[in-house]
Amino acid sequence: MLDLDLNSHVPTDGKERADTAAMCVYAATLAEPLSRKQHPAHFTGSAVVLSPDGQRVCMILHGKLHRWLQPGGHAEAVDGGDLTATALREAREETGLEVALHPTAARPFDVDAHVIPAKGDEPKHTHLDVRFAVVAKNPDALKHDPDESSGSKWLGFDEAIALADDPSLKRLLTKARALGAATAQGDAQNQRVQISRERSG
Numbered sequence: 001m002l003d004l005d006l007n008s009h010v011p012t013d014g015k016e017r018a019d020t021a022a023m024c025v026y027a028a029t030l031a032e033p034l035s036r037k038q039h040p041a042h043f044t045g046s047a048v049v050l051s052p053d054g055q056r057v058c059m060i061l062h063g064k065l066h067r068w069l070q071p072g073g074h075a076e077a078v079d080g081g082d083l084t085a086t087a088l089r090e091a092r093e094e095t096g097l098e099v100a101l102h103p104t105a106a107r108p109f110d111v112d113a114h115v116i117p118a119k120g121d122e123p124k125h126t127h128l129d130v131r132f133a134v135v136a137k138n139p140d141a142l143k144h145d146p147d148e149s150s151g152s153k154w155l156g157f158d159e160a161i162a163l164a165d166d167p168s169l170k171r172l173l174t175k176a177r178a179l180g181a182a183t184a185q186g187d188a189q190n191q192r193v194q195i196s197r198e199r200s201g
Contacts, residue, residue: 019113034075041126045086046072054180061151087132096143105133112168
């Protein structure tokens, strides 16, 4: 069973607005919305992984597509129908990092529907990707799962956006850059407050 509420999600462009509307319909009508065998579409979960200071993003070189992407994938039974759990699990498996949901980011952070071409016995279908912003607790532990990807690395946002070959990924990374900047600004403000308290004490 899918545990997802998109009614409060605020899209940032026309594509995301249309995808959000379509996902609401699919969520209400698909018999098994989380099953990879469900056609013509099924839900997936992914994560944009930020460094603790919010200044870098972790990207994965997809093993089959040979594209730099955010970690993510299909839901599994262990996720309990919660795509937040799917996104966190996929991020941990694909990066080796300990991650947690970003404390101030919208949930979901972004949504995107994209077509997967037919391959072998699997017909063409649509992935309804629900995306979450997460923070790595141990950024130096980054690695990659060779069964899933050809590599992984931390990138500055300008470089990551330049590598993105899809408008929806650029949108996701642009949102994440703004979130990271707000995080850094908040950290700096907290540090100034702490220094002021120490001096006054």
